[in-house]
Amino acid sequence: MGSIIRRPGAAARDSYDLVIVGGGIYGAMLALESSLRGLHALLLEKGDFGGATSFNSLRILHGGLRYLQSLDLHRFRESVGERSWFLRSFPNHVQVLPCLMPLYGEGLRRPAVFRAALGLNDWLSRERNLAVRADRHLPSGRVVDASATVSLFPGVDRRDLLGGAVWYDACMPDSQRILMDVLRSACGLGSVALNYVEAQDLLKSGSQVWGILGRDLQSGEELEFRGKVVINAGGPWSREMAARFDRDVPHLFQGSIAWNVLFDREPPSDHALALKPKHPGARTYFLVPWKGMILAGTGHAPWSLGSERPLPSREQLECFVEDLNRAAPGLGLTGGDIVHVLAGLLPAVRTGSDELALREVIVDHGAQGGGHGLYSVSGVKFTTARLVAEKTLNRVFGHSRAVRRSWTWTPRPDALQPGTAEMAALLGGLGDSSDGVDGCEGVLGKLIEEESVVHLEDLFFRRTSLWTRPKEALHAAPRLCRLWGWDEAECASELTRVQEGYVNYDAAGR
Numbered sequence: 131m132g133s134i135i136r137r138p139g140a141a142a143r144d145s146y147d148l149v150i151v152g153g154g155i156y157g158a159m160l161a162l163e164s165s166l167r168g169l170h171a172l173l174l175e176k177g178d179f180g181g182a183t184s185f186n187s188l189r190i191l192h193g194g195l196r197y198l199q200s201l202d203l204h205r206f207r208e209s210v211g212e213r214s215w216f217l218r219s220f221p222n223h224v225q226v227l228p229c230l231m232p233l234y235g236e237g238l239r240r241p242a243v244f245r246a247a248l249g250l251n252d253w254l255s256r257e258r259n260l261a262v263r264a265d266r267h268l269p270s271g272r273v274v275d276a277s278a279t280v281s282l283f284p285g286v287d288r289r290d291l292l293g294g295a296v297w298y299d300a301c302m303p304d305s306q307r308i309l310m311d312v313l314r315s316a317c318g319l320g321s322v323a324l325n326y327v328e329a330q331d332l333l334k335s336g337s338q339v340w341g342i343l344g345r346d347l348q349s350g351e352e353l354e355f356r357g358k359v360v361i362n363a364g365g366p367w368s369r370e371m372a373a374r375f376d377r378d379v380p381h382l383f384q385g386s387i388a389w390n391v392l393f394d395r396e397p398p399s400d401h402a403l404a405l406k407p408k409h410p411g412a413r414t415y416f417l418v419p420w421k422g423m424i425l426a427g428t429g430h431a432p433w434s435l436g437s438e439r440p441l442p443s444r445e446q447l448e449c450f451v452e453d454l455n456r457a458a459p460g461l462g463l464t465g466g467d468i469v470h471v472l473a474g475l476l477p478a479v480r481t482g483s484d485e486l487a488l489r490e491v492i493v494d495h496g497a498q499g500g501g502h503g504l505y506s507v508s509g510v511k512f513t514t515a516r517l518v519a520e521k522t523l524n525r526v527f528g529h530s531r532a533v534r535r536s537w538t539w540t541p542r543p544d545a546l547q548p549g550t551a552e553m554a555a556l557l558g559g560l561g562d563s564s565d566g567v568d569g570c571e572g573v574l575g576k577l578i579e580e581e582s583v584v585h586l587e588d589l590f591f592r593r594t595s596l597w598t599r600p601k602e603a604l605h606a607a608p609r610l611c612r613l614w615g616w617d618e619a620e621c622a623s624e625l626t627r628v629q630e631g632y633v634n635y636d637a638a639g640r
């Protein structure tokens with residue numbers, strides 16, 4: 131695995147086969163897939179890598195069970211295939227997630243229907259465990275009776291309970307580490323990735339694209355980055371960027387807001403619970419056991435404001451908590467239990483709707499009379515980002531540029547690999563106390579050096595999981611600032627950034 135070294139000036143002296151704008155999971159996967167094709171790629175990210183939508187996902191690698199309901203077999207196969215890719219490629223970062231849905235007999239939620247659906251799900255995904263490490267195999271699903279459902283989830287609403295559907299998906303508790311390892315792998319294979327560099331304009335000569343005018347947001351310097359192909363992978367900003375660089379493409383991204391909430395409460399089951407409040411039109415919510423807490427999602431609503439830091443309103447959050455409490459009576463979640471609200475924008479089928487788009491969009495601007503070499507891409511899931519990168523590169527460079535190098539993620543031989551005590555402390559949010567930091571200074575120093583950690587906030591939220599334990603982590607923060615050698619004023623401003631990074635009940639209401 132390579133290192134991510136931030137040298138914008140040096141990067142501007144080189145030239146690239148492609149410049150990728152956006153360092154979320156879609157941009158990161160484009161960088162990895164390009165490198166595997168022997169292409170020299172440059173990735174520009176205006177904030178920190180993976181700091182926007184990609185940080186806020188529910189961290190589930192979806193298989194296709196939900197797509198069976200609409201018989202969308204194409205999407206089913208893609209999701210199952212990509213879930214297996216993650217299980218094969220990152221066995222240390224991806225875990226098996228047992229899921230339980232209590233069945234009360236309404237609509238399709240009947241034991242007989244689920245027995246058939248789970249059988250079909252297992253048959254259609256029968257190759258899901260091929261080449262996957264044995265302890266990451268996904269077992270077959272099953273329907274259990276009411277008493278087994280109660281033992282899996284003692285707090286279940288027992289009135290009219292007929293049984294429960296149990297199936298297995300995959301989850302990535304530290305998805306930010308996957309994104310960083312994808313980027314580090316791309317850099318190890320020859321890509322260059324720069325955070326805090328904003329793409330401001332497209333550079334063209336006649337109709338041919340030749341690069342990007344960027345600004346180093348740390349130094350304020352303007353720089354020209356050369357590449358005959360530019361891929362706009364700006365997620366929620368992709369439509370605005372397409373309009374700025376060429377023309378508006380409305381179906382690229384018509385944003386709706388989605389959010390998950392991390393509650394500092396013991397999970398009610400070791401299974402992820404799929405629960406639906408008993409009122410008409412209610413959504414199904416997932417309560418995922420996550421680092422000893424509950425990660426609950428997903429709330430959805432239309433969105434009409436800008437892309438910077440989208441948040442649900444206080445009222446939306448109150449309804450969300452109320453709905454969760456109706457879905458799991460006795461859980462008694464309150465606003466005070468909220469550690470952080472994870473919100474982001476997702477593409478909807480149309481502006482003003484919260485119905486999610488089903489497929490990725492890949493636009494060749496040159497084919498529509500725009501700049502030759504400019505492409506825009508927007509996707510709908512973390513799970514399928516690699517596949518979308520593959521499709522995009524096939525479109526841009528043709529199949530002659532099929533993957534040339536084989537790649538397997540190899541855990542590092544040093545303390546940065548998951549599984550060591552130091553990394554476990556950092557990913558678990560320090561363990562019992564902030565003293566945990568003392569034993570981790572070596573690992574942290576290496577992260578800062580090898581992963582372009584510019585701000586304390588980057589370290590807290592996107593290189594480790596220190597953010598999950600705000601009290602302990604903030605207590606340790608002044609000591610962490612020493613790792614950069616910042617003076618007092620710089621430390622104070624970095625601490626403010628970290629504090630402002632959290633969204634709790636009150637902040638969401640602003």
Ligand SMILES: Cc1cc2nc3c(=O)[nH]c(=O)nc-3n(C[C@H](O)[C@H](O)[C@H](O)COP(=O)(O)OP(=O)(O)OC[C@H]3O[C@@H](n4cnc5c(N)ncnc54)[C@H](O)[C@@H]3O)c2cc1C
Nearest residue numbers: 152154155156176182183184188190329365474511512513
């Ligand atoms: C609440 C929620 C729950 C979700 N749950 C799941 C889930 O469980 N499983 C799943 O598979 N998917 C899930 N998703 C979907 C998934 O998170 C997204 O599909 C995915 O993260 C989108 O990645 P992206 O790279 O397109 O966008 P982003 O992560 O937003 O990345 C785009 C990047 O482009 C950068 N950028 C924009 N403009 C510029 C510019 N001019 N110059 C440089 N950089 C720029 C931005 O700073 C940003 O970092 C969820 C999403 C949400 C919001």
